[in-house]
Amino acid sequence: xxxxxxxxxxxxxxxxxxxxxxxxxxxxxxxxxxxxxxxxxxxxxxxxxxxxxxxxxxxxxxxxxxxxxxxxxxxxxxxxxxxxxxxxxxxxxxxxxxxxxxxxxxxxxxxxxxxxxxxxxxxxxxxxxxxxxxxxxxxxxxxxxxxxxxxxxxxxxxxxxxxxxxxxxxxxxxxxxxxxxxxxxxxxxxxxxxxxxxxxxxxxxxxxxxxxxxxxxxxxxxxxxxxxxxxxxxxxxxxxxxxxxxxxxxxxxxxxxxxxxxxxxxxxxxxxxxxxxxxxxxxxxxxxxxxxxxxxxxxxxxxxxxxxxxxxxxxxxxxxxx
Amino acid sequence: xxxxxxxxxxxxxxxxxxxxxxxxxxxxxxxxxxxxxxxxxxxxxxxxxxxxxxxxxxxxxxxxxxxxxxxxxxxxxxxxxxxxxxxxxxxxxxxxxxxxxxxxxxxxxxxxxxxxxxxxxxxxxxxxxxxxxxxxxxxxxxxxxxxxxxxxxxxxxxxxxxxxxxxxxxxxxxxxxxxxxxxxxxxxxxxxxxxxxxxxxxxxxxxxxxxxxxxxxxxxxxxxxxxxxxxxxxxxxxxxxxxxxxxxxxxxxxxxxxxxxxxxxxxxxxxxxxxxxxxxxxxxxxxxxxxxxxxxxxxxxxxxxxxxxxxxxxxxxxxxxxxxxxxxxxxxxxxxxxxxxxxxxxxxxxxxxxxxxxxxxxxxxxxxxxxxxxxxxxxxxxxxxxxxxxxxxxxxxxxxxxxxxxxxxxxxxxxxxxxxxxxxxxxxxxxxxxxxxxxxxxxxxxxxxxxxxxxxxxxxxxxxxxxxxxxxxxxxxxxxxxxxxxxxxxxxxxxxxxxxxxxxxxxxxxxxxxxxxxxxxxxxxxx
Numbered sequence: 001x002x003x004x005x006x007x008x009x010x011x012x013x014x015x016x017x018x019x020x021x022x023x024x025x026x027x028x029x030x031x032x033x034x035x036x037x038x039x040x041x042x043x044x045x046x047x048x049x050x051x052x053x054x055x056x057x058x059x060x061x062x063x064x065x066x067x068x069x070x071x072x073x074x075x076x077x078x079x080x081x082x083x084x085x086x087x088x089x090x091x092x093x094x095x096x097x098x099x100x101x102x103x104x105x106x107x108x109x110x111x112x113x114x115x116x117x118x119x120x121x122x123x124x125x126x127x128x129x130x131x132x133x134x135x136x137x138x139x140x141x142x143x144x145x146x147x148x149x150x151x152x153x154x155x156x157x158x159x160x161x162x163x164x165x166x167x168x169x170x171x172x173x174x175x176x177x178x179x180x181x182x183x184x185x186x187x188x189x190x191x192x193x194x195x196x197x198x199x200x201x202x203x204x205x206x207x208x209x210x211x212x213x214x215x216x217x218x219x220x221x222x223x224x225x226x227x228x229x230x231x232x233x234x235x236x237x238x239x240x241x242x243x244x245x246x247x248x249x250x251x252x253x254x255x256x257x258x259x260x261x262x263x264x265x266x267x268x269x270x271x272x273x274x275x276x277x278x279x280x281x282x283x284x285x286x287x288x289x290x291x292x293x294x295x296x297x298x299x300x301x302x303x304x305x306x307x308x309x310x311x312x313x314x315x316x317x318x319x320x321x322x
Numbered sequence: 323x324x325x326x327x328x329x330x331x332x333x334x335x336x337x338x339x340x341x342x343x344x345x346x347x348x349x350x351x352x353x354x355x356x357x358x359x360x361x362x363x364x365x366x367x368x369x370x371x372x373x374x375x376x377x378x379x380x381x382x383x384x385x386x387x388x389x390x391x392x393x394x395x396x397x398x399x400x401x402x403x404x405x406x407x408x409x410x411x412x413x414x415x416x417x418x419x420x421x422x423x424x425x426x427x428x429x430x431x432x433x434x435x436x437x438x439x440x441x442x443x444x445x446x447x448x449x450x451x452x453x454x455x456x457x458x459x460x461x462x463x464x465x466x467x468x469x470x471x472x473x474x475x476x477x478x479x480x481x482x483x484x485x486x487x488x489x490x491x492x493x494x495x496x497x498x499x500x501x502x503x504x505x506x507x508x509x510x511x512x513x514x515x516x517x518x519x520x521x522x523x524x525x526x527x528x529x530x531x532x533x534x535x536x537x538x539x540x541x542x543x544x545x546x547x548x549x550x551x552x553x554x555x556x557x558x559x560x561x562x563x564x565x566x567x568x569x570x571x572x573x574x575x576x577x578x579x580x581x582x583x584x585x586x587x588x589x590x591x592x593x594x595x596x597x598x599x600x601x602x603x604x605x606x607x608x609x610x611x612x613x614x615x616x617x618x619x620x621x622x623x624x625x626x627x628x629x630x631x632x633x634x635x636x637x638x639x640x641x642x643x644x645x646x647x648x649x650x651x652x653x654x655x656x657x658x659x660x661x662x663x664x665x666x667x668x669x670x671x672x673x674x675x676x677x678x679x680x681x682x683x684x685x686x687x688x689x690x691x692x693x694x695x696x697x698x699x700x701x702x703x704x705x706x707x708x709x710x711x712x713x714x715x716x717x718x719x720x721x722x723x724x725x726x727x728x729x730x731x732x733x734x735x736x737x738x739x740x741x742x743x744x745x746x747x748x749x750x751x752x753x754x755x756x757x758x759x760x761x762x763x764x765x766x767x768x769x770x771x772x773x774x775x776x777x778x779x780x781x782x783x784x785x786x787x788x789x790x791x792x793x794x795x796x797x798x799x800x801x802x803x804x805x806x807x808x809x810x811x812x813x814x815x816x817x818x819x820x821x822x823x824x825x826x827x828x829x830x831x832x833x834x835x836x837x838x839x840x841x842x843x844x845x846x847x848x849x
Contacts, residue, residue: 178436178444185422185433192420195384196434197405312423320384 003144007151009268015156015226016271017264018163019044019235022218023242024249024256025170026211032174032251033207034187034313035083038094039075040215041239042101047072047219049105052119052230053112055126061224064126068223069216075101076212077205084204087317098239106232117232119223128157128225157225159217164257166214171253183207187311190318200318215239237294244297250308266292333396335360335523336381336492341390343376350376351387352547358540360395360491363514363524365534365555368544369567369768370739374527375417377544378494382414383407394492408435413485417497419477423470427463427480428452431487448487455486459516460509474624475506482513493517494525499533503622504796504829511537529769531560532797543567568770576776576801579784583804584613585647587788588668588757593642593653595629595812603629604640604812611757611788616779618803618820619792622832626812627792628673631761634790635670636663637678646757664693669750673761673792679746680734687716687730690749719748724774740771747778758782761792776802796825796832810834 023040030037047068055064075097082093109117133154140150174180182203186193190200218238223230241263249255270289277283334357341354350373358364368374380387383404392399394410401407407414421430431452432444449465456462463472463479472480478498485493495514499507514524514537526538534541535555542552543566551566565571588611595604604626611617621627633640639654646666652658663670672678680689691700691712699715702708716730723744725737734742743763750758763779764772779802783789793799799806800820807817808831816831 176440176442178439178441181429181433181436181441185425185429188422188424189420192422192430192433195382195404195414195416195420197383197403197408198434199403 004147004151005272007147009265009272011152011155012268012271013261013264014152014160014164015264016267017260018156018160019218019222019226019238020242020245020260020263021163021167021257022214022221023239024245024260025166025253026214026218027243027246028170028249028251028253028256029183029207029214030211031246031314032187032311033183033204034190034311034316034318035080035204035208035211036090036094036315037079037208037211038091038240038243039079039097039101040211040242041235041237042094042098043072043075043212043215044219044222044239045098045105045233045235046075046101047216048223048234049109049119049219049230051216051220052122052223053109055122055224056113056120056229059124059126061122061125061127064224065217065220068220069213072216072219073209073212076208076215080205080208083317084201084208087319090315090317102233105230109230109232119230122224122228126224127228128159128221130155130157131161157221159221159225162217163221167253167257174253179206184311187313190313194318194320204318218242237297241293241297244300247308247310248300251311263293263296266296333393334358335362335395336525337393337396338377338381339391339393341377341380341387341392343373343380343385343387349547351380354390354549356542356549356552358523358525360523361518361521362539363518363526363537365526365528365538365541366544367528367531367534367541367563367567369529369770370766371768372544372567373547374544375496378414378496378525378527381407382412382494408488408490411489411491412494413482413488413490413492414494415478415481415485415496415498417500419481421469421477421480424468426466426468427472427483428465430469430480431465431484435488451487452483455483458520459486459513461486461513474501474622475503475509478502478510491521492523492525494527496527497529498526499528499530501623503833504825505833507533530797531563534563535560545569564769568768570770576773576780578780578801581614581784583615584786586610587613587647588790589643589645589648590634591643591645593630593633593640593644595626595633595638595640597629602812604633606642607809607812607814608642609807609814609817611790613788614783614786615805616783616789616791616803618799618806619790619809620796620799620806620828620832621794621809623794625809627761627794627809629812630809631670631673631759631792634663634668634759635672636660636668637672660693661696664753667756669753669755669758671746671750671758671760671763673765675743675746680742682733682735684734685730686720686725686732686734686737686745687713689734689745690716690719690730692749694749694753719752720745722752723748723778738768740767740775743767743775744771747775751778751782755787758787758789759792760789762794763791764793764795764798796828799828800825808832 023044027037027040050071051064051068054067055061079093079097082088083090106117109119113119133149136150136154140146174184182193182198186200186203193203194200222234245259245263246256248259270292273289274286275283336358338354338356341351343351354377366374376385379385381392383401383406386402392401399410428445428448431448432441436444438444452465461479461483463476469477469480498510502510518524528534538555540552541555543550543563545567591608593604593607594602597603607630609617619627619630632638633653636659639658642653644651644653646668651666676682694700700707700712713730720728720730725741725744734745763775767775779789791803803820805817806820806823806828807814808828810832811834815834815836
């Protein structure tokens with residue numbers, strides 16, 4: 001395995017991690033505020049579909065992105081409505097959103113485009129194109145450091161860079177600002193926030209909507225950045241992998257990045273090496289490599305990577321006690 | 323400066339006019355009127371469910387009253403939520419602290435009053451202010467400590483600091499001493515006196531009449547949602563207050579004669595408990611209880627009381643030995659469970675009756691049989707239970723223990739705390755135990771029922787039952803027990819004969835301070 005191959009694997013790791021980073025940070029905002037959200041998957045899927053559909057219809061990826069964000073945030077608002085205003089069960093609401101998104105996108109997709117649930121392929125302004133960094137060509141010739149600039153960092157779509165920048169921004173928002181302090185507090189002890197004269201519901205709604213926004217970015221990236229159009233159930237469990245990464249990261253932004261990069265790395269390996277032959281052992285089938293991220297998810301969720309303590313008030317609707 | 327004159331000329335600091343509040347069919351507050359002067363400490367007493375906390379929650383904007391008006395410093399204020407209350411200078415220290423446990427003291431103090439988008443200025447500001455307040459009112463606490471690492475007393479200081487940081491002129495404290503050692507409580511009262519000297523107005527909600535007498539200037543009594551009297555503390559006495567609370571005359575201390583004690587009935591030797599996290603909760607605890615004797619286990623909550631009760635009740639495993647009338651019984655593994663304890667004649671009234679003692683969504687008659695439901699008296703044959711007969715038994719026992727309403731076909735959750743406790747007691751006492759283990763028998767129970775429950779426990783002792791009483795209420799320990807052992811940090815730190823000790827001596831033991839007088843342990847001298 002030569003140096004350039006490693007750089008290329010890392011490059012595709014970044015590309016594949018971006019939707020996970022969006023979804024994982026989305027979950028982080030929601031769960032830090034005390035609202036568990038297993039509907040990340042559904043929100044991403046809805047955003048993927050509507051961004052691709054609108055981009056296909058209008059030819060503008062930016063209008064597509066707006067449509068995707070709107071769809072995802074509407075689903076987020078529904079989850080907020082169910083779990084904040086009506087104090088319903090957050091898991092059931094999340095499951096409902098996943099089913100809703102999966103069924104709705106297939107149904108509407110077939111009705112609009114008659115392509116078996118797909119959207120037409122996007123091209124040109126209909127999708128996010130890679131951004132080449134200035135002088136990538138010439139800097140790339142510098143040995144060793146050059147390829148890091150030209151191959152690894154340069155040449156991604158804008159949303160990948162947005163995803164990476166969202167991580168420090170989330171950290172700053174959570175730990176340095178008033179909103180972040182209150183958000184962390186409301187997930188641990190909503191009564192402390194309430195008696196401090198701050199509205200628990202309003203805080204949680206804002207968190208849930210941020211969650212919707214980030215899921216929307218993740219979904220739009222899937223359909224208009226990574227792929228060139230929507231395919232049925234194209235999220236393929238990424239929302240759940242993001243949840244696992246969130247637990248792995250113990251609800252911290254920087255660790256969330258590392259966890260998502262790990263999942264992205266495994267995916268990149270699986271794509272690069274269809275069959276890995278190890279001397280004396282035999283060939284590892286491609287199916288195993290493709291299953292690795294999901295296996296890791298199960299390992300994490302089974303608590304085999306140390307104890308992760310979720311926000312204390314998570315999953316419980318806030319009811320003022322008498 | 324003579325502030326007294328000012329007080330009388332100015333409008334009262336707090337004035338409530340005709341406050342009423344209902345929760346569904348329950349009227350929690352009925353036409354409440356109250357005036358409290360600036361710089362005074364005003365006590366509010368009343369039984370559980372009398373409406374004290376509801377009233378204060380209305381003042382703090384946690385609930386909205388159905389009717390009535392609130393005036394702060396002569397100004398009519400419509401307190402729609404806690405934010406308005408804080409703006410009006412009202413601060414509240416809740417019974418259950420409203421702190422974020424994995425936040426630092428500073429973060430908790432500024433939460434809700436950060437004043438700017440970034441939190442750093444507020445954190446720095448709070449750090450300066452906290453050190454000022456600490457020296458003024460002896461409210462020292464490490465500003466960078468996490469709340470979960472602080473003792474309960476210090477957590478309470480954080481709550482007070484929170485209110486002062488919000489520039490509260492009025493401080494409401496809801497049952498502030500429930501979790502404190504006597505020394506910590508004294509320290510709190512000194513802080514309150516200092517605060518009132520500086521012109522802060524303080525409202526103290528409590529059910530402990532002694533605290534009212536020692537610290538307040540004026541006192542109001544609430545009963546069933548109404549304010550039955552407002553008095554000057556110096557012109558009243560505990561007996562009068564108790565009668566106003568209950569609405570009839572009560573005995574504050576149960577009558578108790580000396581009895582002949584018999585042989586050792588319950589013997590515990592080197593009892594140790596390690597909990598699930600690997601923390602040693604009880605270390606080599608040894609004691610005995612004789613027939614016709616009450617041994618009180620005193621101590622601040624969280625020093626091993628729960629583990630002791632659960633180990634003796636057969637709920638969680640322990641090591642060491644436990645003997646009933648000389649016969650050794652298992653503390654872990656086979657034969658160590660709640661049912662076999664009962665076979666040995668050990669009845670257990672758990673400290674958390676709602677979690678361990680009752681099933682709230684079941685009927686009273688079903689709860690009367692729980693734990694003994696396999697006995698013949700509750701069964702028709704090997705297969706069928708005798709529900710009719712169980713209902714009859716329940717009806718008899720409920721009458722005997724004055725449980726209201728006396729209807730077996732009533733869900734347990736619909737009974738008041740005192741009556742729920744009586745259901746547990748009726749079930750356990752009617753099985754005629756040899757040994758009774760009872761935890762916090764009057765927690766959350768009103769004064770009228772406390773009197774009844776205490777009398778039942780004394781009656782049982784007079785019949786020759788060995789009783790282990792675990793309670794965090796020192797008054798209860800004093801009025802019931804013949805001997806007292808103090809539990810501190812999982813160990814019995816000292817043992818005294820009740821009549822030969824006093825509150826300050828036990829208070830020191832509860833704080834973990836062993837006396838250096840070299841006295842013979844009492845246990846040896848009477849053994």
